[in-house]
Amino acid sequence: MAAPAAGTGGGRVVFDRIAHSFSVGNGESPTEAIADFSLEMEEGSFVCLLGPSGCGKSTLLNLLAGFDRPSSGRVLVGGRPVLRPGPDRGIVFQEANLLPWRNVLENITLGPELAGRPREETFAAARRFIRLTGLEGFESHAPYELSGGMRQRVALARAWITEPPILLMDEPFGALDAQTRLSMQELLVSILEVTGATVLFVTHDVDEALFLADVIVVMTPRPGRIRQTLVPPFPRPRRYERLLLNPAFTELKHDILQAIRRPEYEI
């Protein structure tokens, strides 16, 4: 299994003056989703896009994924423009999106299977990620036999098994209950410590962003631009209970909430 692509530049992401609009119906004037968005993501950094719904944060993730091309500007990965989706960028959606005709193990090994990797190597990697995501004993379960949190663990393992240098996560824990969400966040951090990857994480949950991110990018309502970029000053490993007692956490949360809710004309 290839080592995490540290130092090769494959995990460096640049959004270069992105603007993006889309038209809903025929003849409608296009909706401007993103305006003048530029961001550089250091290799191995964890960046949270934070903003109200409809601010275009998922659009940015889709542009980096290659599902969509920007109306203007460039998205660069490792210095090369993104043209199409590819296995160098693993994705976890809000819905686990598991294939119901495959069991847990077969869902996890889908990526390597499509890439034609040798079975021995794939199973070794699968065993490793099943252990990391705490799915031991569930390998032959069908997706419909799993809880929401367990399904999302499978989705994590599936995105991660090929150890892509970049991970895209679109509100992956948004549909989970509060306790499950917290344990999934801790799980995510613990796996990142082992594997390392550049992460673009979309969320509207301020606590989640403060707990996970190296860099938080707060966005404005549509058309989405950067309102504020901030670096949570909490050392790792972070403990959620400790963060809650940290006055800086409360203060940052307060500032971010205000930044999100501040009306446009005050900029």
Added chain:
Amino acid sequence: MVRIFGLRMAGIMDPERKHLRGVRGAAISLASVAFFVFLWFLGGRLGLFSPLLLPPPGEICLSALEMFTDGYRQLPLWYHVAVSLGRVFGAFIPAVLIGVPVGLAMGVFPVLRAILDPFVQFFRPLPKLALIPLVILWLGIGEVSKVFLIFISAFLTILVGCAAAASGTDQGRLRLGRALGATDRQLLRSIVFPGALPEIFTSVRLAVGVGWTTLIAAEMVAADTGIGWMVLNASSYMRTDIVMLGIILLGLTGYILDLIIVALQRIIVPWDGKA
């Protein structure tokens, strides 16, 4: 709890009584059929209707016995059933083999759909009886024209079902596949086809029903064997008992075919209907 004719009925509104346990449900169905047959028998005994118009169950049983031993028109009863099944399967197997891939392709490629759709939508609702004169002219009065009539009904049903199944492929699944680096071919094989399987089964199930229905039309085409023909032939001799026997055989065989497909569906697409 709701009462119907004074009977307390547990419905889907009652939290704990959503489904009847398998055996109990079957027992109730069986009792219902037995009760119906008893009423029919009683009606015949009391002379409520003419045996010529509605022969009592006993008479039908006797005719059935007679036909099991002597056959109908010199041919044993099982032979007629076998001939009819043969025609249906002779039409059904090519209908599945051609209909599934072509239907899926129509669902995947809009251009192909645009080319074929006008013909499909024209022929599908057309009563297949209307085609009989042309089919006889073109294919003659042999087996080919009978099988063709059943084929065209089943084929169109499968085509439409499979096209809808493929074009309704979940966008999230396609994105997932693409993000994992799947080629177009791999997307078709690993995402579109397995995802369409439940609906393919549903369309095949519908097609068996439609095909079995068309059988009567097909056996009106100069046949001298088959259950459908037996019903038509017996009616012209006022053998209502044989007509009823034929109808019961047609219904039962169709029911059994459906059960077989549902069983196959449970084995091949066990995830269907589960969240």
